[in-house]
Amino acid sequence: MAPNGATSEAVPGEIALVVGRGTESLWTETWRRFRRHRLAIFGAFVLTLMVLAVLLGPFVYRVPINEIDFKAKLKAPTWTHPLGTDDLGQDVLARMLYGGRISLAVGVAAMLIGISVGTGVGAAAGQMGGAIDHTLMRITDLFLSLPQLPLLLLIVYLFRDALTKSLGPEAGVFILIVVVIGGFRWMPVARLVRAQFLSLREKEFVEAARGLGAAPLRQVVRHILPNALGPVIVAGTIDVAGAIIAESSLSFLGLGFPPDIPTWGRILFDAKDNLDFAPHWAIFPGTAIFLTVLSINYIGDGLRDALDPRKVLS
Amino acid sequence: MSRYLLRRLLIAIPVLAGISLVLFTILALAPGDPLGEAATNANVPPEIQARIREQFGLNDPLPIRYARWFTAMVKGDWGYSFVSRVDVGTLILQRLPTTLFVLGSAQLLGLLVALPIGVYSAMRPYSVFDQIATTFAFIGFSLPTFFTGILFILFFSIYLDWLPFIYRADISATGWRWYWEHARQAVMPVAVLGLFQGASLTRYIRSSVLEVIRLDYINTARAKGLSEKTTILKHVVRNALIPVVTLVALQIPAIFTGAVITEQIFRVPGIGSLLITSILANDTPVIMAITFVFSGLVVLFNLIADLLYGWLDPRISYR
Numbered sequence: 001m002a003p004n005g006a007t008s009e010a011v012p013g014e015i016a017l018v019v020g021r022g023t024e025s026l027w028t029e030t031w032r033r034f035r036r037h038r039l040a041i042f043g044a045f046v047l048t049l050m051v052l053a054v055l056l057g058p059f060v061y062r063v064p065i066n067e068i069d070f071k072a073k074l075k076a077p078t079w080t081h082p083l084g085t086d087d088l089g090q091d092v093l094a095r096m097l098y099g100g101r102i103s104l105a106v107g108v109a110a111m112l113i114g115i116s117v118g119t120g121v122g123a124a125a126g127q128m129g130g131a132i133d134h135t136l137m138r139i140t141d142l143f144l145s146l147p148q149l150p151l152l153l154l155i156v157y158l159f160r161d162a163l164t165k166s167l168g169p170e171a172g173v174f175i176l177i178v179v180v181i182g183g184f185r186w187m188p189v190a191r192l193v194r195a196q197f198l199s200l201r202e203k204e205f206v207e208a209a210r211g212l213g214a215a216p217l218r219q220v221v222r223h224i225l226p227n228a229l230g231p232v233i234v235a236g237t238i239d240v241a242g243a244i245i246a247e248s249s250l251s252f253l254g255l256g257f258p259p260d261i262p263t264w265g266r267i268l269f270d271a272k273d274n275l276d277f278a279p280h281w282a283i284f285p286g287t288a289i290f291l292t293v294l295s296i297n298y299i300g301d302g303l304r305d306a307l308d309p310r311k312v313l314s
Numbered sequence: 315m316s317r318y319l320l321r322r323l324l325i326a327i328p329v330l331a332g333i334s335l336v337l338f339t340i341l342a343l344a345p346g347d348p349l350g351e352a353a354t355n356a357n358v359p360p361e362i363q364a365r366i367r368e369q370f371g372l373n374d375p376l377p378i379r380y381a382r383w384f385t386a387m388v389k390g391d392w393g394y395s396f397v398s399r400v401d402v403g404t405l406i407l408q409r410l411p412t413t414l415f416v417l418g419s420a421q422l423l424g425l426l427v428a429l430p431i432g433v434y435s436a437m438r439p440y441s442v443f444d445q446i447a448t449t450f451a452f453i454g455f456s457l458p459t460f461f462t463g464i465l466f467i468l469f470f471s472i473y474l475d476w477l478p479f480i481y482r483a484d485i486s487a488t489g490w491r492w493y494w495e496h497a498r499q500a501v502m503p504v505a506v507l508g509l510f511q512g513a514s515l516t517r518y519i520r521s522s523v524l525e526v527i528r529l530d531y532i533n534t535a536r537a538k539g540l541s542e543k544t545t546i547l548k549h550v551v552r553n554a555l556i557p558v559v560t561l562v563a564l565q566i567p568a569i570f571t572g573a574v575i576t577e578q579i580f581r582v583p584g585i586g587s588l589l590i591t592s593i594l595a596n597d598t599p600v601i602m603a604i605t606f607v608f609s610g611l612v613v614l615f616n617l618i619a620d621l622l623y624g625w626l627d628p629r630i631s632y633r
Contacts, residue, residue: 142329144567145333145566145567145612146612147567149574153589153593153601154337154601157601158344159345161345249460249575252575253574253578254590255593255594265460268460268461268464275464275468275472283464283468286460290456290458293456293457294453294456297455301452
């Protein structure tokens with residue numbers, strides 16, 4: 001992807017120089033528009049806090065996640081345990097900081113898989129057209145009508161043992177969950193990218209590139225893809241939220257990560273049977289999921305406004 | 315209309331076949347032997363194992379096995395539960411009405427909430443009402459159902475002690491009391507699911523109405539003296555609902571996701587919670603059958619969405 005952005009990249013040769021001089025880079029412009037979306041800025045702020053807490057928190061807050069202390073079990077928040085303790089007397093804050101890493105990592109990794117597959121399928125369908133396009137789009141439609149959670153559960157159920165055996169419990173479950181969640185999230189991206197390709201492919205600048213003898217691969221990578229990126233970025237952002245919810249749902253049903261990997265959903269699963277005497281145990285991880293998802297959705301909303309070329313910038 | 319229906323039905327068959335193909339592929343790729351314990355048990359000699367495999371057609375080529383499995387699935391011949399030794403079909407039929415009741419009421423609630431709010435928001439875009447509604451809608455669909463469920467239980471069952479948080483199918487009361495008890499226990503699951511649906515529906519309806527309301531024929535309707543009510547209901551809403559139906563149809567699989575989670579939180583005895591218990595108990599026939607039923611429901615509801623589509627926009631059914 002060219003750093004100087006799509007507007008100047010789009011026009012090859014000398015014209016690019018002329019056009020490129022007066023316009024500011026796509027990303028500066030995007031940032032300027034994004035800043036005006038107050039809630040998106042709020043979302044970015046909260047999300048940055050979350051990510052920093054999860055990344056640096058365990059180095060600052062050095063309470064072990066699995067120190068069992070029955071004397072302090074199911075305690076409401078105190079100074080020694082800022083977010084209280086669970087039924088084994090383990091510190092909820094420490095567990096949330098550790099588990100949050102996994103929750104966020106699953107979200108980002110699954111999004112990357114979804115985006116890559118989606119872009120690949122969409123680009124192939126849009127560029128090649130004909131029978132390939134038709135087949136790929138039917139497959140996309142088919143995946144869109146699959147009942148996702150039941151299938152996720154089925155796949156996790158069938159493959160978990162084999163994968164944990166060969167890769168170890170942590171890596172095995174992580175890879176399985178990421179691949180499966182990502183594998184069910186690529187379809188909207190594929191449709192988006194295909195639609196972008198269908199319109200961009202006929203645009204003059206691509207025609208010019210073709211006329212100058214650019215090979216199909218170069219046309220796609222250099223000229224079409226960078227211009228199709230905007231909607232993909234928006235979809236990818238929102239996908240992170242979707243993937244986090246999907247992982248939390250799996251863990252909440254007790255079928256995601258094992259108890260020694262306390263992702264936010266997993267903590268909720270353990271907490272849900274003690275709601276009447278330890279509500280804090282469920283409220284904190286639940287709020288963490290909610291705030292993360294809300295922030296990501298707002299960021300996505302802001303990006304959509306910022307990247308939408310139809311919006312006239314004033 | 316009937317030709318349109320027939321065409322839609324004919325499209326549904328390959329979709330169902332495709333979904334079942336995905337299901338079967340997952341099953342075929344999964345590690346583990348279909349004979350289960352018998353394959354590793356030293357007391358079962360190899361020649362008997364071979365005979366069992368032969369008898370159940372496990373050595374046949376995959377396409378034949380798929381065809382056989384698919385016909386059995388479609389005929390409702392789903393085998394017996396490993397755990398309860400009950401016919402899987404009966405097990406699911408017992409549970410399905412509850413699921414459909416909760417899902418249906420939730421959809422209805424979602425629509426009842428979203429339609430007026432969405433339309434009113436779009437009629438006065440960027441007004442105070444619109445901004446509040448949009449914010450709530452945003453929060454609503456960012457709140458995962460499992461967390462809303464927990465919050466509802468904490469507030470309505472534990473703090474206020476108004477509603478029961480366990481759904482019971484075996485309520486012994488009769489007459490009006492029976493209905494009352496049922497309504498009371500259904501409130502929370504339906505509300506959790508319905509409000510989640512309602513939140514995203516509100517956004518769809520708002521943006522769709524916004525697109526329609528500035529079109530020329532709406533001006534014409536107003537100019538020829540139609541009342542505001544008729545203009546909005548007959549001309550704006552009906553046309554605005556067409557894209558909404560498409561989006562809802564795309565969302566149907568996600569609705570089932572919410573249903574499974576809600577059923578699990580409130581212990582609603584539907585097929586979603588049955589799926590979870592079966593997975594925890596390694597009850598493969600039930601798991602497969604429920605996944606298949608969910609796929610069938612997706613196809614069925616897509617069909618209903620198509621019919622709605624034909625009703626909202628009669629041009630579609632003549633094409």
